[in-house]
Amino acid sequence: MNLPHVVIIGGGFGGLTAARALRRLPVRVTLIDRANHHLFQPLLYQVATAMLMPGQIAAPIRQVLQRHRRAQVVLGDVTGVEAGRRQVIYHAGESGQQRLDYDYLIVATGVRHSYFGRGDFEPFAPGLKTLGDATHVRNRILSAFEAAERETDVAKRRALLTFVVVGGGPTGVELAGAIAELARVAMKEDFRRIDTRLTRILLVEAGPRILPSFSEDLAAAATGRLRAMGVDVACGSAVEEIDDGGVRVGGVAVAGRTVLWAAGVEGSPAAAWLGAPRDRAGRVQVRYDLSVPDRPEIFVIGDVAAFEQDGRQLPGVAQVALQMGRHAARVIEARLLNDAPPPPFSYRDTGNLAVVGRNYAVLERGRLRLSGYPAWAVWSMIHILFLALPNMRASVFLQWVWSYVTGQLGSRLIVEQKFSSSSGRSSRSGG
Amino acid sequence: MNLPHVVIIGGGFGGLTAARALRRLPVRVTLIDRANHHLFQPLLYQVATAMLMPGQIAAPIRQVLQRHRRAQVVLGDVTGVEAGRRQVIYHAGESGQQRLDYDYLIVATGVRHSYFGRGDFEPFAPGLKTLGDATHVRNRILSAFEAAERETDVAKRRALLTFVVVGGGPTGVELAGAIAELARVAMKEDFRRIDTRLTRILLVEAGPRILPSFSEDLAAAATGRLRAMGVDVACGSAVEEIDDGGVRVGGVAVAGRTVLWAAGVEGSPAAAWLGAPRDRAGRVQVRYDLSVPDRPEIFVIGDVAAFEQDGRQLPGVAQVALQMGRHAARVIEARLLNDAPPPPFSYRDTGNLAVVGRNYAVLERGRLRLSGYPAWAVWSMIHILFLALPNMRASVFLQWVWSYVTGQLGSRLIVEQKFSSSSGRSSRSGG
Numbered sequence: 001m002n003l004p005h006v007v008i009i010g011g012g013f014g015g016l017t018a019a020r021a022l023r024r025l026p027v028r029v030t031l032i033d034r035a036n037h038h039l040f041q042p043l044l045y046q047v048a049t050a051m052l053m054p055g056q057i058a059a060p061i062r063q064v065l066q067r068h069r070r071a072q073v074v075l076g077d078v079t080g081v082e083a084g085r086r087q088v089i090y091h092a093g094e095s096g097q098q099r100l101d102y103d104y105l106i107v108a109t110g111v112r113h114s115y116f117g118r119g120d121f122e123p124f125a126p127g128l129k130t131l132g133d134a135t136h137v138r139n140r141i142l143s144a145f146e147a148a149e150r151e152t153d154v155a156k157r158r159a160l161l162t163f164v165v166v167g168g169g170p171t172g173v174e175l176a177g178a179i180a181e182l183a184r185v186a187m188k189e190d191f192r193r194i195d196t197r198l199t200r201i202l203l204v205e206a207g208p209r210i211l212p213s214f215s216e217d218l219a220a221a222a223t224g225r226l227r228a229m230g231v232d233v234a235c236g237s238a239v240e241e242i243d244d245g246g247v248r249v250g251g252v253a254v255a256g257r258t259v260l261w262a263a264g265v266e267g268s269p270a271a272a273w274l275g276a277p278r279d280r281a282g283r284v285q286v287r288y289d290l291s292v293p294d295r296p297e298i299f300v301i302g303d304v305a306a307f308e309q310d311g312r313q314l315p316g317v318a319q320v321a322l323q324m325g326r327h328a329a330r331v332i333e334a335r336l337l338n339d340a341p342p343p344p345f346s347y348r349d350t351g352n353l354a355v356v357g358r359n360y361a362v363l364e365r366g367r368l369r370l371s372g373y374p375a376w377a378v379w380s381m382i383h384i385l386f387l388a389l390p391n392m393r394a395s396v397f398l399q400w401v402w403s404y405v406t407g408q409l410g411s412r413l414i415v416e417q418k419f420s421s422s423s424g425r426s427s428r429s430g431g
Numbered sequence: 432m433n434l435p436h437v438v439i440i441g442g443g444f445g446g447l448t449a450a451r452a453l454r455r456l457p458v459r460v461t462l463i464d465r466a467n468h469h470l471f472q473p474l475l476y477q478v479a480t481a482m483l484m485p486g487q488i489a490a491p492i493r494q495v496l497q498r499h500r501r502a503q504v505v506l507g508d509v510t511g512v513e514a515g516r517r518q519v520i521y522h523a524g525e526s527g528q529q530r531l532d533y534d535y536l537i538v539a540t541g542v543r544h545s546y547f548g549r550g551d552f553e554p555f556a557p558g559l560k561t562l563g564d565a566t567h568v569r570n571r572i573l574s575a576f577e578a579a580e581r582e583t584d585v586a587k588r589r590a591l592l593t594f595v596v597v598g599g600g601p602t603g604v605e606l607a608g609a610i611a612e613l614a615r616v617a618m619k620e621d622f623r624r625i626d627t628r629l630t631r632i633l634l635v636e637a638g639p640r641i642l643p644s645f646s647e648d649l650a651a652a653a654t655g656r657l658r659a660m661g662v663d664v665a666c667g668s669a670v671e672e673i674d675d676g677g678v679r680v681g682g683v684a685v686a687g688r689t690v691l692w693a694a695g696v697e698g699s700p701a702a703a704w705l706g707a708p709r710d711r712a713g714r715v716q717v718r719y720d721l722s723v724p725d726r727p728e729i730f731v732i733g734d735v736a737a738f739e740q741d742g743r744q745l746p747g748v749a750q751v752a753l754q755m756g757r758h759a760a761r762v763i764e765a766r767l768l769n770d771a772p773p774p775p776f777s778y779r780d781t782g783n784l785a786v787v788g789r790n791y792a793v794l795e796r797g798r799l800r801l802s803g804y805p806a807w808a809v810w811s812m813i814h815i816l817f818l819a820l821p822n823m824r825a826s827v828f829l830q831w832v833w834s835y836v837t838g839q840l841g842s843r844l845i846v847e848q849k850f851s852s853s854s855g856r857s858s859r860s861g862g
Contacts (some may be wrong), residue, residue: 035845035846036573036577036843036844036845037843037844037845037846053484053485053486053487053842054484054842054844054846055484055486055841055842055844056484058844060621060843060844062618062621062622063621063839063843066620066621067620069623072623072624073621074580074581075574075577075580075581075845076581092578092581093574093577093578093581094578095578095581095582098581130846131844131846132846135846142467143506143524146467146506146524147523147524147525147526149505149506150505150506150507150523150524150526150529151526187493189497189498190491190493190494190497190504191493192500192503193503391830391833391837391839391841394829394833395826395829395830398825398826398829399822399826402822402825406822408494408822410486410822411484411485411486412467412468412491412494413467413468413485413486413489413491413562414466414467414468414506415466415468415485415561415562415563415566
């Protein structure tokens, strides 16, 4: 077949939506990702806090694209793009370096944590982007309670029962709320020497308030709810130091053995591969049709794209990636069929949601503002509907109902994997 | 409280049953395990072959013993027993070496793989005992298909699509059957360059036939079923060599990139700690009441105990461990209450079951012999009923129904975890 070849880098919301949208066109599609699964990132914090199992929020990309006969899936780690030769360079396990020719390229590689120049924080303050990250954080959180139960020294025990979440965006708020639920509800009967209800959770935000993407009254409602759950919310102070003993915030040292990073992201190295103009966070500044300046055959979508609308950068949320994926496919379609190009990309805001513990969320859509139980019900419904496969939807729904009724968690495992050897080397998490 | 203290090492079937059976007695119980979860080992092969998620077959030990107020759970790695001082020595993360006094000790540490003196096989032929093992094997199997899809060299591709299972006991038979299902049913639509139905699966057994613990006609039925599923069953030849290119069996080299070990087990180091008499497989030879000679306060139960009945060693199955756990608790009860000791331990055989792929099992109980669908239905029911927590039962049941109807698997993830750092160090899988 000599159909035009569209290569998509990344099987997240943007890449997968683009692949699906290209389904009816006379093109071959190759989707390449480091991971074999599409990850439903909005629920990743629930894996990290032992509510859900990894398999409940991840769908094998091959399975999602099973019926799309002209789509290939490649498990590989992209290391560069040679735009002049229209080639993607990737590394694939023992096969080593490979090249893939393209006619159109869609870059949907997402973002990674940014420690704002303090990469030395990373080993002490893991972030949350991949399933590997989430199980690592889950191990850390659960192990801290185990160590506290064994510890006889009061100060050390206190440090083990102190959790610091850095960053007051939705991820930070959701993590802090979920740890509070874990400690106060799900595990309260399980230990004999410690009282998990005395767990201290500190949410640190450098800006003047949490949830800056929400209106002030909703942010205030979320702050009140977090405080009622026993979370200390500290705004206006940046974290100055992090080490294995804790953090220093606004000149004050806090002894805490588990520190989680939810403070910032930066574009993947994709931007550097393309030599395209980037913003300060390393995201690619795309044109009105999501293509890269002077490279009309290369599109950048999702979190790694910087796109300004009404004077504001579009946020790094699933909806933006979904709409961008559809738009890029539409632009390619118009070019292939010699149709008039679609109007410039314009994000249709579908609203903003964040969960604060159990049964409480904040929701903002246009002028509509909701907080509390109704927002949480909407949040639950939307998140279940957007899971990629029907068995995931059923499984997460039943898990939530079960946990709601019993107060028990879904997956409280501490599992450390072995190092992979020989043939396992080709697999990598992330992407 | 100065109640007598019973320490149980290991939270498997034996240890957990003993802990539960001691519930009504005036004793303190401490259960110590390297893992934070009880693992339902009979279904571990389903995690390794992507049918179930790890969380579906593992229950947090704390949660299982939540209402047993006099039971403590300690996450720790036992390194020795000082029987003279009645102390267990264990390592617990950063707390380092700890000691625990006991009045009664129940050793239920299980077994580990034995490579019969060929430890150099291990990196090339992983076995299946812990959740970490299972996700590692799952990564290996799924990655082999991914690498085959990328591979252009025909011979290399063939080797990537060749799986060798060493050992024809129930675990080996179940693994081989499950890989055949994976290749022939669940993934048959997912690849574009390879036909997964051409996957070669070789089951190697050194003895004259597979399933030696079953009667000959059932073993023959299972062999026939495996062959019908495309599994090559090779009996009477031992594996002579294993490396990253494949195996040598009976002088013949077989190129296969994925080799799995299900050939043998040996007792945990527990036997050596106790200085007790051991059999050739390193299991502790226990007395009629499951205690260790000259140490009436130490009991050894489950797979790590060697117990002969009617001239045969009891097999390493869950039912033996369960019955031994209850018996040890009964002996302790009689001693505490100064009652007459219970009659010597005697295993009541509840039967023997092995699954061969989908919808087919062999079952033997006394003179009853069943093969095919009815045996499989019994197997499914029993395995669901014995899961430790009700949510596991519901979840595995629904997963199986779903997979039965759709042919899809439950959890086809390739996830490599990060190395653990600092506070994660205390957690270990296994036990």
